[in-house]
Amino acid sequence: MRAVIRWQGAACFEGESGTGHRIVMxxxxxxxxxxxxxxxxETLLVGLGGCSSFDVIHILRKARQDVTDCRCEMAAERAEDEVPAVFTRIHLHFVVAGNNLKENQVRRAVELSAEKYCSASIMLARGGVEISHSYEIETPAS
Known part of the structure; x- marks a missing residue:
């Protein structure tokens, strides 16, 4: 995996992934x-949420769950009055909607992402970040 970061002046940078996608920070x-x-x-936090959300959706689809929506609401805390101001705690709350979703399948998808599949989450946890997860199931809007 590769990336290039280019200074855009002042405190602005453009990141380009190895696949050619760009983001301005x-x-x-x-x-x-x-x-x-x-x-x-913030991009690091969003990347973590994207990584874990990808896992949850992939696992639920593999389990043949009819998912219609999924969002990951995140809250993070950083070390105060310290440099570097690293993340100390991150909570990921998944709100999953679908038709006839099985609660045990949603719970298991979140657990598998957290414990086995989400590289970003596992890497941060090994680095000392306290990461927690929760979920809820919503009925799709008609």
């Missing part, structure tokens, strides 16, 4: 940024 105005994109640590 920027700092806050008090650090010389212009708020043109998410902060780099």
């Amino acid at each position: 920027d700092g806050p105005p008090d650090h010389g940024g212009e708020n043109r994109g998410p902060r780099p640590m």
Whole structure:
């Protein structure tokens, strides 16, 4: 896996993945940024949520669950008054909607992502970040 980060001036950077996708990251105005994109640590958090959400959907589809929607609501805490201001806690809450979803399948999908499949989550947990997960099941809107 490869990536290239290019400085765009001030506190703005453009990241390009090895597959050619680009994302703009920027700092806050008090650090010389212009708020043109998410902060780099925000992209890390979003990447974690995307990685885990990918797993949950993949596992549920493999289990032949009729998923119609899934969102991962995340809350993170960072070390205060420390440099580096690393993540100390992250909570991922999955809200899964579908037709006749089996609660045990949703629970198992979240557990498997957390314990076995989500590279980002496991890497951060091994680095000392306290990561927790929860879920709820919604009935799809008519």
